[in-house]
Amino acid sequence: MKDILSYIQKRRKWLKYKMIKCFILLGPPGSGKGTQANKIIKKFNFLYLSTGDILRNAEKYDENIRNILKKGKLIPDSLIIKLITEYIKKNNIENGILFDGFPRTINQAKTLDLILSKNNAKISIIFIISLNLKETILRIKSRRVCSICGTNYSIEHNKSTDKCKICHGKLFQRNDDENEKVIINRFLIYEKQIKPILLYYKKSNFLVNINGLEKEEEIFKQITKNIIKRN
Numbered sequence: 017m018k019d020i021l022s023y024i025q026k027r028r029k030w031l032k033y034k035m036i037k038c039f040i041l042l043g044p045p046g047s048g049k050g051t052q053a054n055k056i057i058k059k060f061n062f063l064y065l066s067t068g069d070i071l072r073n074a075e076k077y078d079e080n081i082r083n084i085l086k087k088g089k090l091i092p093d094s095l096i097i098k099l100i101t102e103y104i105k106k107n108n109i110e111n112g113i114l115f116d117g118f119p120r121t122i123n124q125a126k127t128l129d130l131i132l133s134k135n136n137a138k139i140s141i142i143f144i145i146s147l148n149l150k151e152t153i154l155r156i157k158s159r160r161v162c163s164i165c166g167t168n169y170s171i172e173h174n175k176s177t178d179k180c181k182i183c184h185g186k187l188f189q190r191n192d193d194e195n196e197k198v199i200i201n202r203f204l205i206y207e208k209q210i211k212p213i214l215l216y217y218k219k220s221n222f223l224v225n226i227n228g229l230e231k232e233e234e235i236f237k238q239i240t241k242n243i244i245k246r247n
């Protein structure tokens with residue numbers, strides 16, 4: 017009997033140790049999620065999972081996805097879930113996972129629970145970065161991305177920027193960042209989607225609110241502090 021109990025205790029400790037932690041970043045386009053995500057994965061070595069990146073990669077060989085993204089419309093849940101499941105299978109998740117912009121619907125949130133439990137993982141924190149429409153439009157219109165390393169720049173803040181400061185790659189404007197109507201549409205879709213998600217997770221202790229108007233460094237400090245506390 018004593019042996020069994022000690023075995024169970026050991027096993028529980030091991031399971032607790034092995035349980036993979038997931039962190040989630042949610043916020044409207046332009047809220048700096050991508051920039052924060054970059055810093056977080058460098059510091060904690062998590063697997064980075066951005067539905068935006070996965071979709072932009074998939075659109076290269078899928079015309080259907082290309083058309084949906086161009087119009088700023090919704091991607092069906094089933095498609096996103098399929099792409100995420102494939103991505104988790106292909107990559108190492110031992111240090112943890114950072115989800116960027118996922119889940120966006122209740123259906124995705126429920127499926128995420130399933131995907132995670134199958135991979136012995138669970139949600140630890142959901143960071144909600146808030147930003148208003150006016151600031152969102154301003155930031156996205158001035159956003160430029162390095163064609164080599166993917167670093168984001170704002171031409172508002174660095175007016176002379178045409179090359180990447182890190183790798184000297186050429187900067188470009190993402191297709192979906194040019195059109196104000198598309199930006200507004202993406203913001204409104206986000207607003208509409210986030211409300212039920214917040215309700216869904218309200219009773220959990222996952223939610224941490226972050227003010228997106230704060231400086232990049234300050235936001236990173238807050239996020240890091242919270243991750244260390246719960247990791």
Ligand SMILES: [Zn+2]
Nearest residue numbers: 162165180183
């Ligand atoms: Zn670069």
